Amino acid sequence: MMNIMLSIHQVTKKIEGKSLLDNVSFNVPKGSSIGLIGPNGAGKSTLMKLISAYEKPTSGSITFHNKDVQQWNVKKLAQRIAVLTQEGLAAYPIKVFDAVLLGRYPHLGFFQRESKKDYQLVEDVLAFTSLTDLKDQFLDTLSGGERQRVAIAKAMVQQPELLLLDEPTTFLDIGHQLNILKLVKEWQQKDNLTVIMVMHDLNLASQFCEELILMSEGKVVRSGSNEEIIDSDLLENVYHTTPEIIRHPKSNVPQILLGHF
Template sequence: MPLLDLQNVSKTVDEKPIVNQVSFSVQKGKSIGLIGPNGAGKSTIVKLISGLEKPTNGLIQLMGKDVQQWSVKKLAQHTAVLTQEGLSPYPITVFDAVLMGRYPHLGFFQREGKKDFDLVEHVLETTGLTAFKDQMLDTLSGGERQRVAIAKAMVQQPQMLLLDEPTTFLDIGHQKNILNLVKDWQRRDGLTVLMVLHDLNLAAQFCDELILMNKGKVVDIGSSEQIIAKETLEQVYHANPEIIRHPKSNIPQILL
């Protein structure tokens, strides 16, 4: 049974179809890239999966159960979400910001204990943030705050991580850092990842499988070899790209 399963999912807003009859499944431990032009419905899919919005039609199941039947707190025990904005620059320490990831696992009126604090210390070390732990979140750069957001998600200990354009506002150094953190986490703990990415080269490098969307529909699903193809990209993006091979990994990469 797949960890995540979407069956004929549609979302209509003001009689306009945003997502139209979308079906796909995600197996545990896989990294899936959701790609497509602006307005394809990618971010709406993430909101529907995370329970922030309800589908107009169709069914979304996490671990065999309709996500609409999960409580917000219970869903957060299994799924973490990271957007392009990351964490807001609140005047709290990095340690306290990361510790907030433990909230879904605490009972009513329960305070964090030694186990929670130890987990935060371990994750800060894993993400290279130990030196920042007493620094205020609002003094960090966007890339550093995004790394804190990843650490907070790690402390949440989800089975699935949803990433909606996590590298949009970051330079190439921070982009690589964030996606490498996620990839290492996926390999280490068997994490399942669904990430929305505009950069097709990054998607090809960091995802096991790609789901190409356009105008609310799934156009194609497959490996980067299948999806990063001249004819397919011309049809969806209305551009004429040159496709070359990465000199180390040999995966397809795009030049405009």
């Protein structure tokens, strides 16, 4: 039997009469990797804000471990859910080590200082994310890809059960995109992490997510495996363009090609 960590039940979100989400429902099993895909304005980022309790739904419920996310203590929720946006970490003049250490904040009591255990955890995570050589550099001297790796390291020392990624590779070149997603995949497998990521690149979503949820105009069009979702007719109806479906030469997962010239 699946261990359901997160449940989205008939969630609707309206702002000034405009519907951003309309009756969205799905479950997220522990240890799974879910990709939210769909065109701009589909409601993906809005849904992520509701899952993290940053905003409240107009109706419906989102439960994390059978408790509504709005009823969780903010600090307790931050111990178990980490959020990483496309902007990642701002380029502040702060050392990489100190930026990553900030991920321990939700676990500290009032006026409590970090312990040797916290510092060792940061060292271990820096090694895992290949950032040890950069730990004394300042964030504002790093590239976008390096800063995004620091953001993941900061999330890792938070030791969450659920990681929310909102277009984490948007501003990165293809090399850094792959490095970031491989890093998340390794973390997921190592710690049985649950991951929900908003992805625009359908090919990367197909490679790195076990289940895809296709959204359009605030609704779930269909959810399923990449075999079920990366379908020419289905994608044409949502994206209004005709993709050619091919197979990845190594992983054999479905991939799309666009354009007829």
